Amino acid sequence: MNEIDDDNPYGYAPAIWRLFRGAPNAGVFADGTAGVISAEAGTPAARSVLRLALRIDGDRVAEGRFQAYGCPTTIAVGAWIAGWCAGRTIDELRRLKAADLREALEIPEDRAHCALLGEDALKALLTRFQEQRA
Amino acid sequence: MIYLDYAATTPLDAAVFEAMLPYLAPGGLHGNPASTHGPGFKARAAVERARQQVAALIGAEPGEIIWTSGATESNNLAIKGTLEFRGFPKNGKPVHIVTSKTEHKCVLDTCRHLETLGARVSYLKPDGQGRVTPEAVLAAITPDTALVSLMWVNNEIGAVNDIERLAPSLRERGVMLHVDAAQAAGKLAIDLQAVPVDLLSLSAHKLYGPKGVGALYVRRRPRARLAPQMHGGGHEQGMRSGTLSTHQVVGMGAACQRAAERLDADAAHCSGLRDALWARLRGIPGVLRNGPTGDSAGGERAAPHLLNLSFPGVEGEALRAALPGLAVSSGSACSSATAEPSYVLRALGRDDETANASLRFSFGRPTTMTEIGQAAATVIAQVAWLRALSPLPGSR
Numbered sequence: 001m002n003e004i005d006d007d008n009p010y011g012y013a014p015a016i017w018r019l020f021r022g023a024p025n026a027g028v029f030a031d032g033t034a035g036v037i038s039a040e041a042g043t044p045a046a047r048s049v050l051r052l053a054l055r056i057d058g059d060r061v062a063e064g065r066f067q068a069y070g071c072p073t074t075i076a077v078g079a080w081i082a083g084w085c086a087g088r089t090i091d092e093l094r095r096l097k098a099a100d101l102r103e104a105l106e107i108p109e110d111r112a113h114c115a116l117l118g119e120d121a122l123k124a125l126l127t128r129f130q131e132q133r134a
Numbered sequence: 135m136i137y138l139d140y141a142a143t144t145p146l147d148a149a150v151f152e153a154m155l156p157y158l159a160p161g162g163l164h165g166n167p168a169s170t171h172g173p174g175f176k177a178r179a180a181v182e183r184a185r186q187q188v189a190a191l192i193g194a195e196p197g198e199i200i201w202t203s204g205a206t207e208s209n210n211l212a213i214k215g216t217l218e219f220r221g222f223p224k225n226g227k228p229v230h231i232v233t234s235k236t237e238h239k240c241v242l243d244t245c246r247h248l249e250t251l252g253a254r255v256s257y258l259k260p261d262g263q264g265r266v267t268p269e270a271v272l273a274a275i276t277p278d279t280a281l282v283s284l285m286w287v288n289n290e291i292g293a294v295n296d297i298e299r300l301a302p303s304l305r306e307r308g309v310m311l312h313v314d315a316a317q318a319a320g321k322l323a324i325d326l327q328a329v330p331v332d333l334l335s336l337s338a339h340k341l342y343g344p345k346g347v348g349a350l351y352v353r354r355r356p357r358a359r360l361a362p363q364m365h366g367g368g369h370e371q372g373m374r375s376g377t378l379s380t381h382q383v384v385g386m387g388a389a390c391q392r393a394a395e396r397l398d399a400d401a402a403h404c405s406g407l408r409d410a411l412w413a414r415l416r417g418i419p420g421v422l423r424n425g426p427t428g429d430s431a432g433g434e435r436a437a438p439h440l441l442n443l444s445f446p447g448v449e450g451e452a453l454r455a456a457l458p459g460l461a462v463s464s465g466s467a468c469s470s471a472t473a474e475p476s477y478v479l480r481a482l483g484r485d486d487e488t489a490n491a492s493l494r495f496s497f498g499r500p501t502t503m504t505e506i507g508q509a510a511a512t513v514i515a516q517v518a519w520l521r522a523l524s525p526l527p528g529s530r
Contacts, residue, residue, distance in 0.1 A: 006135060006458070006459075007458055008458065009458055010454070010455055010458075012455070020452075020455065023519075023523060026522075026523055040525060047449070047487055048449065049524075049525055049526060050525075051525035067523060067524060067525035068523055068524070068525070069449055069523075069524040069525060069526045070449050070452065071449060071451040071452055071455075072451065072452055072455045074449075074452075075452060075523065
């Protein structure tokens with residue numbers, strides 16, 4: 001690395017850095033908000049936890065929120081999924097895979113587990129959605 | 135950018151820079167200090183003046199100072215050279231070294247290398263303050279112990295080992311003592327006329343001198359004997375061959391002279407900054423201070439220039455990344471070459487996660503109270519932000 005960016009001296013990919021620093025969609029829905037489903041996933045080895053919460057209206061996500069304990073990439077994955085989900089159908093959510101997250105956020109190979117964590121959290125949430133619908 | 139990493143390295147002091155220039159500038163005094171002509175004699179005189187300046191900082195004789203490339207080389211020369219002079223490993227006799235788990239990597243790796251050649255090494259665990267007591271060292275001594283190697287000040291947590299009390303006890307038992315003083319010189323008063331250390335390592339760039347130069351103190355009375363590790367023209371009394379880097383050596387001399395003149399003022403300045411930062415940050419819920427909590431005046435001795443804190447409930451890499459405007463040393467595994475959390479903090483009993491979420495703040499002459507206030511505000515805000523982001527119970 002020849003040029004060191006004072007704002008991003010550790011050289012995270014621009015999308016990861018922007019989402020980590022801004023953490024859009026961070027937080028939880030107020031207690032009692034209708035249609036909220038949440039679930040979390042964790043990676044014991046890397047000691048990270050990602051919790052997603054989606055407010056679902058019919059077959060579509062109205063709004064997303066996330067909480068994360070983990071590295072900047074984990075936080076960025078949470079922020080990205082929470083934002084991406086808004087306005088999408090449950091079927092579209094089912095099609096989101098770790099590879100898509102890696103591509104969208106330029107997640108390097110050594111951080112592939114952060115993308116898998118995102119996929120796992122979303123999968124857990126959809127399972128819960130299915131259970132509630134059943 | 136707020137620089138609070140003076141234990142990693144310091145900027146060159148302006149007066150040191152000025153002192154070096156005549157030996158570095160084109161058309162300057164370029165002679166080889168080993169040459170026997172006018173330019174060589176001038177360089178030699180500058181080298182010897184610098185030797186006096188380094189010696190004066192630690193209460194040594196100029197002839198007891200051997201120039202090296204830095205503390206890593208000094209530590210290698212001291213430890214390997216001592217054993218080799220005693221015939222290790224060729225004579226096949228058992229040999230034992232006592233050191234601690236919290237030494238700098240260059241001491242630990244040197245010891246591990248010697249273990250592969252057959253030496254036995256005891257790595258002592260520090261107490262809860264990060265110190266290795268003289269009693270613990272003496273209890274580890276065996277008839278085969280050739281050398282004790284112990285740092286004066288720990289580079290991560292500022293723990294101060296009681297070298298003043300340890301050294302006479304080892305002298306009585308006829309065991310050589312090597313001290314890595316890279317973090318102690320210029321921070322604590324060192325008087326080797328009063329403290330019978332045999333070998334002591336120094337680094338210039340930790341005290342506002344240039345990088346790439348250091349020294350090893352080798353006691354003359356009684357004579358500490360070393361086998362050279364760098365062979366060549368017999369420079370430095372045969373202990374370290376190689377043409378001396380006159381400008382670096384002059385810089386180290388000037389830096390040591392300035393450190394001696396400013397010892398009390400620097401210590402007061404740094405400990406004031408350390409205490410001010412701790413006073414601000416101790417309000418963060420759950421924050422842990424690693425290492426001693428006192429000062430150099432007595433009690434739990436602490437180096438004046440270091441403050442090491444852990445922030446449970448935040449993830450180490452995220453903590454580091456959340457402070458891009460703060461140049462501090464991180465305990466985060468991802469910031470180290472080995473991808474392991476700090477072995478020093480783990481030796482103190484911190485778990486991996488807490489060790490990861492640790493920051494070492496270190497202070498220097500240029501540090502201002504305004505910078506301390508800004509740094510404190512940033513750390514408080516970012517720790518709170520990361521905890522608010524966390525789904526783990528008890529993070530907030």
